[in-house]
Amino acid sequence: MSGLSLSEDSKNALHNESMAVKKLKKLFSYGLCLAPFMLFYLLFEVFPLVWVLVNSFVYEEEYSLENYMELFNSEFMTQAFENSLYLAIVSSIIALVLALLFINSIRTTNGKIKNILISLVNICSNFSGVPLAFAFIIILGVNGAVTLLLKNMGLIDGFNIYGSAGILTIYVYFQIPIAILLLYPAFDAVKEEWHEAARLLGATNCQYARKVVIPVLAPSIFGTFVILFANAIGAYASVYALTAGNYNVVTVRIAALVSGDIYLDPNLAAAISVILMVIMLIVVILNSLIIRRYNYVKNK
Amino acid sequence: MSKTNSRLYHNTVISIVIGILLLPIVATFLYSISTRWGATILPDGLTLNWYLKLLTEERFLWSFVRSLGVCFAAMGLCIVLMLPAIFVVYYRLRYLKFICNMIVILPFAVPPVVGSVGLIQIYSDGLLPISGTFWILIFTYFTVIIPFVYRSIVNSLEAINYVDMIDAAKLLGANTFKAFIYVVLPNLKKGLLSAIFISISILIGEFVFANILVGTRFETLQVYLYNTKAVSGHYSSALVIFYFAFIFVFTYLASVFSKVERKSVKRRKN
Amino acid sequence: MSYVVVSNLTKSFGDTLVFEKINFEIEQGEFITLLGPSGCGKSTLLRAIAGLNSVDSGGIYVNGENITYQDPGKRGIGMVFQSYALFPNMTAYENIAFGLKLQKLSKDEIAKRVNEVLDIVDLKGRENHYIDELSGGQRQRVALARALVVRPRILLLDEPLSALDAKIRKKLRVMIRKIQKELNLTTVFVTHDQEEAMTMSDRIFVMYGGKIVQNGTPSEVYRHPVNEFVASFMGNYNIFDESFMTEHFTNANGKYAIRPEAINIKVCDSKDKATKGLTNDAYNLIGNVSFISLLGNVVRYNVKVNDKELVVDSLNNSEVIKEGTRVSLTLPSGELQELKSNRE
Numbered sequence: 001m002s003g004l005s006l007s008e009d010s011k012n013a014l015h016n017e018s019m020a021v022k023k024l025k026k027l028f029s030y031g032l033c034l035a036p037f038m039l040f041y042l043l044f045e046v047f048p049l050v051w052v053l054v055n056s057f058v059y060e061e062e063y064s065l066e067n068y069m070e071l072f073n074s075e076f077m078t079q080a081f082e083n084s085l086y087l088a089i090v091s092s093i094i095a096l097v098l099a100l101l102f103i104n105s106i107r108t109t110n111g112k113i114k115n116i117l118i119s120l121v122n123i124c125s126n127f128s129g130v131p132l133a134f135a136f137i138i139i140l141g142v143n144g145a146v147t148l149l150l151k152n153m154g155l156i157d158g159f160n161i162y163g164s165a166g167i168l169t170i171y172v173y174f175q176i177p178i179a180i181l182l183l184y185p186a187f188d189a190v191k192e193e194w195h196e197a198a199r200l201l202g203a204t205n206c207q208y209a210r211k212v213v214i215p216v217l218a219p220s221i222f223g224t225f226v227i228l229f230a231n232a233i234g235a236y237a238s239v240y241a242l243t244a245g246n247y248n249v250v251t252v253r254i255a256a257l258v259s260g261d262i263y264l265d266p267n268l269a270a271a272i273s274v275i276l277m278v279i280m281l282i283v284v285i286l287n288s289l290i291i292r293r294y295n296y297v298k299n300k
Numbered sequence: 301m302s303k304t305n306s307r308l309y310h311n312t313v314i315s316i317v318i319g320i321l322l323l324p325i326v327a328t329f330l331y332s333i334s335t336r337w338g339a340t341i342l343p344d345g346l347t348l349n350w351y352l353k354l355l356t357e358e359r360f361l362w363s364f365v366r367s368l369g370v371c372f373a374a375m376g377l378c379i380v381l382m383l384p385a386i387f388v389v390y391y392r393l394r395y396l397k398f399i400c401n402m403i404v405i406l407p408f409a410v411p412p413v414v415g416s417v418g419l420i421q422i423y424s425d426g427l428l429p430i431s432g433t434f435w436i437l438i439f440t441y442f443t444v445i446i447p448f449v450y451r452s453i454v455n456s457l458e459a460i461n462y463v464d465m466i467d468a469a470k471l472l473g474a475n476t477f478k479a480f481i482y483v484v485l486p487n488l489k490k491g492l493l494s495a496i497f498i499s500i501s502i503l504i505g506e507f508v509f510a511n512i513l514v515g516t517r518f519e520t521l522q523v524y525l526y527n528t529k530a531v532s533g534h535y536s537s538a539l540v541i542f543y544f545a546f547i548f549v550f551t552y553l554a555s556v557f558s559k560v561e562r563k564s565v566k567r568r569k570n
Numbered sequence: 571m572s573y574v575v576v577s578n579l580t581k582s583f584g585d586t587l588v589f590e591k592i593n594f595e596i597e598q599g600e601f602i603t604l605l606g607p608s609g610c611g612k613s614t615l616l617r618a619i620a621g622l623n624s625v626d627s628g629g630i631y632v633n634g635e636n637i638t639y640q641d642p643g644k645r646g647i648g649m650v651f652q653s654y655a656l657f658p659n660m661t662a663y664e665n666i667a668f669g670l671k672l673q674k675l676s677k678d679e680i681a682k683r684v685n686e687v688l689d690i691v692d693l694k695g696r697e698n699h700y701i702d703e704l705s706g707g708q709r710q711r712v713a714l715a716r717a718l719v720v721r722p723r724i725l726l727l728d729e730p731l732s733a734l735d736a737k738i739r740k741k742l743r744v745m746i747r748k749i750q751k752e753l754n755l756t757t758v759f760v761t762h763d764q765e766e767a768m769t770m771s772d773r774i775f776v777m778y779g780g781k782i783v784q785n786g787t788p789s790e791v792y793r794h795p796v797n798e799f800v801a802s803f804m805g806n807y808n809i810f811d812e813s814f815m816t817e818h819f820t821n822a823n824g825k826y827a828i829r830p831e832a833i834n835i836k837v838c839d840s841k842d843k844a845t846k847g848l849t850n851d852a853y854n855l856i857g858n859v860s861f862i863s864l865l866g867n868v869v870r871y872n873v874k875v876n877d878k879e880l881v882v883d884s885l886n887n888s889e890v891i892k893e894g895t896r897v898s899l900t901l902p903s904g905e906l907q908e909l910k911s912n913r914e
Binding site: 055119132137145255270273 | 417
């Protein structure tokens with residue numbers, strides 16, 4: 001052992017030096033792995049957002065709140081926000097309710113049918129945007145099959161797919177599959193044994209639902225609502241394709257200001273975008289405040 | 301509620317929701333194979349002419365090729381950039397996972413319209429004037445699929461015991477790079493395939509960026525679809541059905557691979 | 571000098587010390603077990619020997635050569651992981667051949683050596699199956715074969731049997747020990763299972779709180795635990811504190827322990843009385859049987875003496891004493907072990 005300890009010191013000195021080199025090499029290889037991704041991410045995700053944020057405060061090459069003032073003073077713009085909020089909130093709630101009823105029902109079917117139905121929903125979730133708008137024109141347009149059917153049955157006089165009811169319908173349509181796909185896994189957390197246990201303890205179906213199922217599902221329901229809301233308020237393709245940009249929602253306003261043929265004002269578009277993001281942020285924060293009440297559900 | 305009544309109720313709910321979801325697709329399909337369908341509830345006659353016309357239309361075929369090209373390029377770029385980054389974070393810098401999740405959620409949270417406001421201004425001139433070309437689409441699409449590619453790769457990475465596997469390979473004489481290539485990467489195959497299919501089915505349906513950033517200068521499938529709406533409803537329907545069949549196949553494949561993954565995870569746990 | 575020397579090895583993660591000033595020597599062909607509860611630092615120590623964790627100070631020497639800062643692949647160490655860490659994209663054969671391929675051996679040479687180890691671990695005929703298609707025990711043997719095929723100087727086993735069920739575990743214990751003896755392979759085995767440690771090892775190093783608290787042959791460690799921790803970890807030792815000792819036996823400092831099978835138990839006659847002090851080199855206690863468990867060849871009695879519950883094992887070859895019976899216990903004084911405090 002005594003022979004070892006002598007060489008140990010010199011070896012350790014050598015080792016310290018080579019460790020420094022090794023550490024540098026290590027850091028370099030980490031950088032090499034992370035940098036390319038970060039570069040592209042900064043260029044095409046972060047910078048555009050920073051540009052939007054900064055330039056929303058630029059009016060005629062000077063920093064000011066003028067863009068925001070213009071926004072809030074324009075009835076046209078506030079109407080766009082009203083329409084967007086209305087569409088987002090109402091379509092999300094309707095889609096949520098339908099999704100909950102649907103999932104509750106398919107849980108009673110056997111595994112195979114359940115899988116087929118979920119796959120079907122998954123595929124329908126891709127049916128949105130321009131193709132969906134076309135399909136809607138075909139079935140619900142002035143001469144659409146469903147419009148005619150309902151007219152013949154005497155249920156309606158006519159249906160304006162290009163108005164707010166029509167647009168709400170298309171929003172609900174593309175929200176339903178998303179709501180189902182997001183909520184379906186959450187229902188797995190509700191175990192059938194709980195129902196049996198609750199019944200043995202003397203709970204009615206209604207009590208079981210109120211005291212067990214809803215509290216367990218609540219965080220998922222709120223979480224799903226946030227995603228649906230964000231999805232709807234940011235939606236553009238469907239409404240643009242359906243109305244050729246004639247229906248006044250926030251996203252249509254933004255797009256018109258950066259790529260329209262009449263009047264371009266990217267900084268005003270930036271200001272609208274910032275407000276839009278702030279609205280989304282508020283919803284997210286509200287949601288996390290609500291979910292905190294259910295903190296016994298441990299989210300990883 | 302009695303047994304039969306509750307069965308009836310559940311079946312009704314299922315039928316209504318599925319009916320709502322399928323109605324536009326079925327109607328579009330019928331429209332695409334009918335000769336004429338106006339002012340009546342059912343079409344007049346059936347034909348495959350619209351599909352023939354579609355397959356002989358060069359502008360359509362080119363738009364399809366362009367779309368595929370951009371999608372695959374964006375997806376390739378995304379995987380090449382993300383694989384090493386994810387690997388380093390999950391193997392060596394695990395405390396960065398938390399930041400990763402935030403980075404990855406951003407493209408999902410920002411509406412494309414908002415993103416395009418900044419993109420169009422930054423890349424119209426200056427150092428990188430690529431607005432209006434397919435380059436900006438590739439790079440933007442790269443950001444669009446980040447959340448999906450990340451999830452797929454991370455899911456299949458977490459399904460294997462990659463830390464021990466790399467250690468084992470190192471003890472047998474491999475360096476980290478070799479261990480990654482021989483031992484980790486082959487086990488991510490299913491995750492990567494599912495990432496590829498999900499990405500393609502999402503990107504092939506992308507309209508907002510394509511229309512605002514590039515438009516007709518590099519016409520993709522969705523932009524073409526939008527621009528032909530005035531031509532003929534039947535023709536457009538055939539196009540919609542074609543597109544739908546395409547994403548049908550891709551989402552199906554994606555689900556197959558992500559399912560296989562889940563099964564093998566289960567088996568390993570048992 | 572011994573074949574493997576570990577001197578003053580210290581490792582901490584941030585502020586938490588994992589192990590400190592570890593010193594031991596292993597002879598060539600010895601089978602050593604690092605035994606301790608989870609979190610005692612045994613696995614990290616093993617990984618440090620393998621080179622998978624760095625150390626803060628100290629040295630590891632194999633055959634006189636300092637390997638402390640060598641890359642894991644160059645140390646000549648084979649390791650079987652708790653999770654096996656087999657490569658699911660490869661067959662059993664490919665898993666085993668992986669290390670040889672990296673050494674760029676010829677195909678024939680690889681085939682020859684893989685077949686050799688397949689024989690050793692008794693996996694002939696299963697080599698073309700993927701890992702998913704093998705049972706737990708088979709996977710474990712593939713992992714062992716993969717570590718053996720590169721002819722390591724030291725074999726490290728990190729709880730290799732913990733994922734298996736009891737029967738297979740017992741079979742594999744024997745197999746591993748046999749192979750180890752045949753190949754005269756220096757082996758370090760990590761486990762938290764004292765039975766496993768006792769049946770397999772030449773020597774056991776008991777670890778606690780980042781230190782090796784006792785080092786000896788299985789029977790030394792079992793019969794003469796140095797402190798309370800080892801005593802309670804190695805068996806169901808009865809531990810008596812100062813006040814119990816003074817009250818029932820004799821004035822004493824510190825704690826004492828006795829193995830449950832060292833105590834004699836018999837049904838109390840009316841004339842039996844608890845006597846303080848030695849009678850025939852043994853101490854006597856009177857108590858009531860509070861609980862009985864049959865462990866097959868052994869009956870385990872829990873006996874209540876005042877407020878203290880003692881565990882007494884006796885061979886299952888006579889009438890089992892009933893619960894509630896008054897019994898007299900005889901504790902040979904030579905079997906009482908004095909314990910050091912855990913800190914020492």
